[in-house]
Structure formats: C-alpha cells, structure tokens
Amino acid sequence: MITFKNVSKRYPNGYIALNNINLSINAGEMVFLTGHSGAGKSTLLKSIAAIERPTSGTITISGQNIAQLKPSAIPFLRRTIGIVFQDHKLLFDRNVFDNVLLPLQISNFDTHTAASRVRAALDKVGLLKKEKAMPITLSGGERQRLCIARAVVHRPTLLIADEPTGNLDIAYGRDIMSMFTSFNQVGVTVIISTHDASLLGNTQHRVLSLAQGNLLV
Amino acid sequence: MIRIWLAQHWFVFVSTLKRLVAAPITTLLSVVIMGIALSVPVSIYVLVENLRLVMNEKNHPQMTLFLKHDIKQENIDKIRQDLQEHPQILGSEFIAKDIALQQLLEKSELPNTVKNLPRNPLPDAFVITVRDDSINNLRELQETLKSWPAIEFVQFDSEWIERLKALLQLGWSIVLMIVAISSIAIIAVMFNTIRLQIATKRDEIEISKLIGATDPFIRRPFLYFGALQGLAAGVIAWLIVFLLIHLINEQLIVFLHFYEIDFFLEPLSTENGLSLLFFSTVLGWLGARLSVSNHLWQIEP
Numbered sequence: 001m002i003t004f005k006n007v008s009k010r011y012p013n014g015y016i017a018l019n020n021i022n023l024s025i026n027a028g029e030m031v032f033l034t035g036h037s038g039a040g041k042s043t044l045l046k047s048i049a050a051i052e053r054p055t056s057g058t059i060t061i062s063g064q065n066i067a068q069l070k071p072s073a074i075p076f077l078r079r080t081i082g083i084v085f086q087d088h089k090l091l092f093d094r095n096v097f098d099n100v101l102l103p104l105q106i107s108n109f110d111t112h113t114a115a116s117r118v119r120a121a122l123d124k125v126g127l128l129k130k131e132k133a134m135p136i137t138l139s140g141g142e143r144q145r146l147c148i149a150r151a152v153v154h155r156p157t158l159l160i161a162d163e164p165t166g167n168l169d170i171a172y173g174r175d176i177m178s179m180f181t182s183f184n185q186v187g188v189t190v191i192i193s194t195h196d197a198s199l200l201g202n203t204q205h206r207v208l209s210l211a212q213g214n215l216l217v
Numbered sequence: 218m219i220r221i222w223l224a225q226h227w228f229v230f231v232s233t234l235k236r237l238v239a240a241p242i243t244t245l246l247s248v249v250i251m252g253i254a255l256s257v258p259v260s261i262y263v264l265v266e267n268l269r270l271v272m273n274e275k276n277h278p279q280m281t282l283f284l285k286h287d288i289k290q291e292n293i294d295k296i297r298q299d300l301q302e303h304p305q306i307l308g309s310e311f312i313a314k315d316i317a318l319q320q321l322l323e324k325s326e327l328p329n330t331v332k333n334l335p336r337n338p339l340p341d342a343f344v345i346t347v348r349d350d351s352i353n354n355l356r357e358l359q360e361t362l363k364s365w366p367a368i369e370f371v372q373f374d375s376e377w378i379e380r381l382k383a384l385l386q387l388g389w390s391i392v393l394m395i396v397a398i399s400s401i402a403i404i405a406v407m408f409n410t411i412r413l414q415i416a417t418k419r420d421e422i423e424i425s426k427l428i429g430a431t432d433p434f435i436r437r438p439f440l441y442f443g444a445l446q447g448l449a450a451g452v453i454a455w456l457i458v459f460l461l462i463h464l465i466n467e468q469l470i471v472f473l474h475f476y477e478i479d480f481f482l483e484p485l486s487t488e489n490g491l492s493l494l495f496f497s498t499v500l501g502w503l504g505a506r507l508s509v510s511n512h513l514w515q516i517e518p
C-alpha cells in the first residue's frame with residue numbers, strides 16, 4: 001500500500017532528517033516506528049500525508065506518487081488518511097463534538113449522518129459523555145483520545161499516529177494501543193510512532209527503527 | 218449531492234451571520250466606515266438625479282418663432298392650430314408685435330430712440346414649449362419649423378441647454394469618480410478586516426488544511442463574511458442617504474413655503490437602492506477575495 005523509494009528529506013536549514021529510506025507497508029498491516037527523539041519519525045509520517053515533501057525519492061500510496069501530486073489533489077489524499085498529530089492540533093475554541101465534526105464538515109457530510117458518526121467515534125474512545133466539554137478542560141489522556149476520535153471519524157483506510165502515548169502512564173498507554181489494535185482488526189492500515197520501546201513489549205507486529213534519519217534493519 | 222452542497226453553504230452562511238452579529242466592535246466600525254464611504258457618491262447621485270428631474274419636468278426648453286412681417290390673422294390662426302397638433306410641442310403662446318414692442322419699451326433704456334421709429338420693427342412671434350430636450354431633436358425641430366412658409370426665423374437658446382447638460386455631465390463624472398474612490402476604500406477596509414479575521418483563525422485554517430480541507434472550503438466563510446459586511450455597508454449607506462434627503466426636504470418645505478413653491482427631493486428609488494446593495498455586496502466579496510488569496514497561502518502546515 002505504501003512504498004518509500006530512496007526517500008531523503010533535507011530541511012531548508014540543511015539538516016537531513018531522512019536519509020535514503022526504502023520501505024513498504026502492506027494494506028491492513030499494523031507497523032510501529034521507533035527511534036530516539038529527533039530520529040525523523042514525525043518527518044517520515046508527515047511525508048506520507050504530503051505535509052512534508054521529500055527532497056528526493058518517491059513515495060507511492062495505492063499506486064499514486066505523492067511527490068507528483070498537484071496541490072489541489074492533496075486535500076483528497078489527506079481525506080483518506082486519519083492522523084493523530086504529535087502536537088494534537090486540537091481547536092480550543094470549540095467543544096469536543098465540534099472538534100470531531102471538523103473532518104466530516106470538510107468532506108461535505110450531511111449534518112445528520114455527521115452527528116451520528118461523531119457520536120460513534122466518541123463512543124469508541126470513551127468520550128461520549130464529554131461531547132460538550134471544551135478541550136482545555138480535558139486531561140492529557142482524554143485529549144489524546146479526542147485526537148484519535150477525530151482521526152477515525154471519517155473512516156480512513158490508513159491511520160497514522162505520531163506518539164499517541166506521549167506522556168501517558170503505562171496502563172493508559174496500553175489502553176490506547178489496544179484501541180489501535182481494534183482499528184487494525186477491522187482492516188485499517190495503522191502506523192504508530194513511539195520513542196518508548198517498552199510499550200511495544202513482545203508485539204507480533206513489525207517494528208521499524210529509525211536512527212538519525214536512517215532506517216535500521 | 219446538490220442538497221448537501223446547499224446545506225453546506227447554508228451552514229456557512231448562518232454561522233457567518235452569527236459571527237457578524239457577535240462581531241467585535243472593530244468589525245462593526247469597519248462596516249459603518251464602508252457605509253459612510255458608499256453614502257457619499259450615492260448622496261451626490263441622488264442630488265444630481267433630482268437636478269435632472271427638475272430640468273426635465275419643470276423646465277422644458279423653449280423656442281421663439283418669429284413670423285414674417287406681412288402675416289395675416291388667418292395665417293396666425295393656422296400656425297397656432299399646427300403648433301397645437303405637433304406631437305413634440307407641449308404648448309405655445311402668441312406674442313403680438315405690439316405687445317412685444319410695449320414690453321421692449323418698458324424694459325429698454327433707450328425708449329426715445331425706439332419711440333421715434335416710424336413703424337414697429339418687431340415681428341409677431343410664438344413662444345413654444347418643447348417636450349424633448351436632446352439637442353439633436355431640438356435642432357431638427359428648428360429646421361422643420363423654419364421651413365414653414367409663414368415663419369421667418371426660429372430662435373432657441375441652445376447654449377443654455379448645453380450648459381445645463383454640461384453641468385449634469387459634470388455631476389455624473391463627479392459621481393463616477395467618487396464611486397471609484399469609495400470602491401477602493403471599501404475594498405481596502407475589507408482587505409484589512411479579512412486579514413485580521415484570518416489571523417485570528419490561523420489555527421483553524423492550518424488544522425483544516427492538515428485534515429484535507431480544499432482551498433474553496435477554507436475561503437468560503439471569509440467570502441461570505443466579506444459579502445455580508447458589504448451588504449450591511451450598503452444598507453447603512455441607503456439609510457444615511459434616506460435620512461439626508463429627509464432632512465433636506467424638511468428644510469426645503471420650511472424655506473419654500475414662503476415662496477409658495479411645492480418642491481421636494483426624491484429619495485433613492487427602490488430599484489437603485491437594490492442596485493446599491495448588490496454593488497456593495499459585490500465590493501465586499503471582492504475585497505474579501507483579494508485578501509483571502511493574498512493571505513491564505515501564507516498559512517501552510
């Protein structure tokens with residue numbers, strides 16, 4: 001489903017965040033991406049959603065070359081992906097419900113379907129009772145769940161989660177991990193980055209390791 | 218699909234309206250500024266339009282037809298008849314040469330010289346009032362009348378008409394110039410208002426782009442906002458002009474009462490008022506559009 005071919009990313013300041021990455025991820029797979037802080041995990045994930053463009057190499061998703069996508073086609077690529085951002089990217093001027101509604105508004109869902117989808121997503125992450133709450137009143141773990149609900153509400157085929165267990169305690173982290181496992185079980189391709197190898201335990205899923213922009217095998 | 222599209226637009230429209238109602242005082246102020254900017258050319262337009270109406274309705278152009286000297290009374294009756302039946306002529310008044318002379322004597326500073334003339338040098342004349350005021354039509358009418366056998370000479374004061382026409386033309390030019398200036402002012406104000414709006418919505422725009430919003434989707438609320446503010450500015454301009462004309466009329470009534478003249482200014486017609494609203498809406502939209510395309514690309518995730 002996703003193929004990286006000789007992908008390098010050099011930031012405008014000259015820093016090389018990704019160095020000649022080759023990898024491929026199958027549809028329906030669940031993959032972990034690990035590496036120390038600054039290894040390039042976020043850069044790699046962002047380049048899948050065309051948020052960062054590689055300086056060289058090609059990224060194909062379902063046969064589509066992301067590097068050659070017209071700017072006007074990028075929104076439609078992003079609508080097929082659900083992203084849990086490392087820095088959350090929540091809107092603090094609107095409540096939980098409206099935050100989750102945003103992707104559906106963008107994809108022109110009608111209000112009725114949208115509302116039931118939002119509630120279904122909030123139910124999955126256990127936030128249904130907090131739909132009227134403002135994000136500022138949520139705990140760190142609840143905010144993380146809110147991000148997940150927003151990432152899955154439009155039922156993407158690919159789910160990308162950048163450090164979804166960030167600063168959460170182990171038990172909470174396991175909880176969230178099991179949520180991703182259940183998404184994967186219904187056929188969603190899932191890519192999760194984490195710098196916390198202890199969270200992986202003895203997972204049966206594939207683990208990709210990044211070190212200073214290089215993919216270790 | 219259309220239904221969803223309409224629902225989306227309706228949603229944006231309603232939320233924009235709510236936003237406008239709950240808008241900070243700066244936004245309301247900018248609407249008032251735009252309204253005032255618009256009211257200036259519209260006021261001048263209304264005054265010029267009234268001037269035109271006065272000229273058209275109350276001051277039809279006049280011509281003087283001088284008859285040949287040896288004209289007979291029955292010929293005069295015939296001419297009066299013909300003039301009455303002519304479609305372009307609203308009315309005619311016969312001035313016999315004796316009366317003309319008498320009037321001249323009353324006015325003239327040299328009555329003696331005139332008095333001593335052996336016979337009345339003045340011809341009989343008709344003064345006619347003409348319906349049409351375009352110079353070409355007047356010239357044509359002049360030629361026609363001149364060809365009548367009993368008429369010696371047709372005089373009309375085209376200079377006076379042309380001067381008034383030039384004055385009106387000047388009025389229109391001034392209106393157009395101020396419309397242009399006001400339009401630029403409105404677009405500039407709107408440009409800035411939307412710039413501020415975009416700045417406060419930076420997060421929303423960035424996040425929307427990150428999760429797949431197209432540029433038209435992001436532009437839409439700002440364009441609605443601009444159009445609605447333009448519309449509101451148009452309403453304010455209409456109100457200002459209405460009040461202005463009302464106040465002037467009140468003064469006119471008091472003033473003209475002494476002269477027993479019944480005259481008042483016509484307000485902006487409904488048709489023109491609606492055009493004003495349409496125009497101001499388009500201006501608001503345009504300013505927003507310019508601002509959005511200028512500022513949105515700066516917010517790239």
Ligand SMILES: Nc1ncnc2c1ncn2[C@@H]1O[C@H](COP(=O)(O)OP(=O)(O)OP(=O)(O)O)[C@@H](O)[C@H]1O
Binds near residue numbers: 012017037041195
């Ligand atoms: N916009 C940028 N401009 C310049 N350098 C950048 C930019 N974004 C990231 N970098 C650099 O690229 C490197 C990789 O960054 P990235 O965010 O991908 O790391 P990461 O593996 O996600 O780290 P973390 O675990 O802390 O989130 C870092 O050294 C970072 O300083």
Ligand SMILES: [Mg+2]
Binds near residue numbers: 042
């Ligand atoms: Mg990161």
